[in-house]
Amino acid sequence: MKLLSFEVDGSPKFGAWVNGGVVDLTQRLAGKFPDLLSVLQAGALPNVAEALEGAEPDFTLEQITFLPVIPSPPKIICIGVNYEEHRSEIGREPTLKPPVFGRFSNSQVGHLGVIPLPPESVKLDYEGEIAVIIGKAGRRISSAQVWEHIAGYAPYNDASVRDWQGHTHQWTPGKNFLHTGGFGPWMSTADEFGSDPELHLSTRLNGLEVQRATSRQMIFSIAELVTYCSTFTQLEPGDVIVTGTPGGVGARRNPQLFMKDGDVVEVEIAEIGVLRNVIANEA
DSSP states (O other): OEEEEEEETTEEEEEEEETTEEEEHHHHTTTSOSSHHHHHHTTOHHHHHHHTTTOOOSBOGGGOEEOOSSSSOSOEEEEOSOBHHHHHHHTOOOOSSOOEEEEOGGGEEOTTOEEEEOTTOSOEEOOEEEEEEEOSOBSSOOTTTGGGGEEEEEEEEEOEEHHHHTSSSOOTGGGOSTTOEEEOSOEEEGGGTOSSOOOEEEEEETTEEEEEEEGGGBSSOHHHHHHHHHHHSOBOTTOEEEOOOOSOOGGGSSSOOOBOTTOEEEEEETTTEEEEEEEEEOO
């Protein structure tokens, strides 16, 4: 299933991408679940699958506004420097454990939404990533149990305001400017992949490919990340783990390549879909 969050005439809903359109699951499940987060919290993905049997779209793409896949995750846990090519290009020494930082919910934006270029910066950079959405709560999850705790996967753009990221050794300010984290268009549920899938990730800026990798190239695998994160915190349904970006970021190119007003940035996971956002000067 490809599950998404969206709005119609300002009313938030959730649904599924089916046959080129959107099935309104808020309506089909008779209001039992107000949003996708509540579905995950209730362990109700089987109910969703049942409601989709034989369903045809209720809305076209033009009738909806995409929201972040999970608009208000309990936690957004981001992983830094998780591909060897990226570690090499930034000149960072290898670490025995993954670097971890956080994002706030209001730093996110949905598919086709605007990523604002803040007036405080001219160094807005792209970071295409694979997001893991947690579907079952757990603490100290073993590697053998990881896959039963994952609800699905989605493209993510951990767009970074580099000058603010570099103010100190703590990255939080540069990673949390309003609406800079693209998340969408939907999540593909884990049952489409089985355990330990190989996902193919690429990023394009104005049609030019700037990043390409697969999940097999991660320094710390998806299973290792879930185990590690669930050790220092309890993972909850709807939590999002953003698993790190490959090499090719704009800040490390020669010449540097930062996003500007009018640019179009796309993050694709070949097995799932394309997240597309437009860059615009923040008013």
